[in-house]
Amino acid sequence: MTRWKTVVVTDALIVAAWVPAVGAQTPPPAPPPPPPTPQVQQDKREIREDRRELRRDTREIRQDRREIQGDKREIAGDRKEIREDLKQLQKDKAAGNTEAVKKDRAELAKDKRELRGDERELHRDRQDVRRDERDRREDRRDLRQDRRDLHQDRHSTRGAR
Numbered sequence: 001m002t003r004w005k006t007v008v009v010t011d012a013l014i015v016a017a018w019v020p021a022v023g024a025q026t027p028p029p030a031p032p033p034p035p036p037t038p039q040v041q042q043d044k045r046e047i048r049e050d051r052r053e054l055r056r057d058t059r060e061i062r063q064d065r066r067e068i069q070g071d072k073r074e075i076a077g078d079r080k081e082i083r084e085d086l087k088q089l090q091k092d093k094a095a096g097n098t099e100a101v102k103k104d105r106a107e108l109a110k111d112k113r114e115l116r117g118d119e120r121e122l123h124r125d126r127q128d129v130r131r132d133e134r135d136r137r138e139d140r141r142d143l144r145q146d147r148r149d150l151h152q153d154r155h156s157t158r159g160a161r
Contacts, residue, residue, distance in 0.1 A: 036154070039153075040153060040154060043149075043150045043153070044150065047143065047146055047147060047150065050143045050146070051143065053139070054136065054139055054140060054143065057132065057135075057136045057139070058136065060132070061129060061132050061133060061136065064125065064128070064129045064132070065129060068122065068125050068126060068129065071118065071121070071122045072122065074118065075115065075118050075122060078114060078115045078118060079115065081111055082111050082112060085104060085107055085111060086108065088100075088104050089101060089104040089105065089108060092104055
């Protein structure tokens with residue numbers, strides 16, 4: 001192995017020269033790692049599949065959150081519609097139009113029922129997302145533990161050979 005070497009010739013003169021390194025040794029090649037055992041290979045496959053499943057779960061949770069946001073906007077629109085119906089009812093009452101008041105009350109009751117149903121559904125969806133997130137966290141903990149166990153198994157089998 002050759003390299004640049006700096007040598008002090010006298011106190012004021014420093015010389016750099018391209019000098020072959022005599023006796024330079026290269027380390028012997030590392031022995032090839034032992035082939036993994038079938039159990040370790042199976043564990044690796046399972047861990048990869050678990051990772052894929054976690055990514056799918058994460059995407060599903062993200063999509064559920066988007067749907068919840070859409071539901072919230074829909075509920076806000078329903079509330080706005082109910083406020084408009086109330087205003088119309090008050091106008092019809094003030095005008096003394098009994099037919100329109102009956103129609104407005106029926107429409108208002110229908111809208112309120114729909115709103116309550118939408119809010120219940122939103123609440124259930126939020127609970128489902130929370131449960132899914134809890135399950136996903138637990139799966140991640142299990143995956144990390146499986147990876148630790150695999151790592152320990154690989155190192156413990158190396159020493160046994």
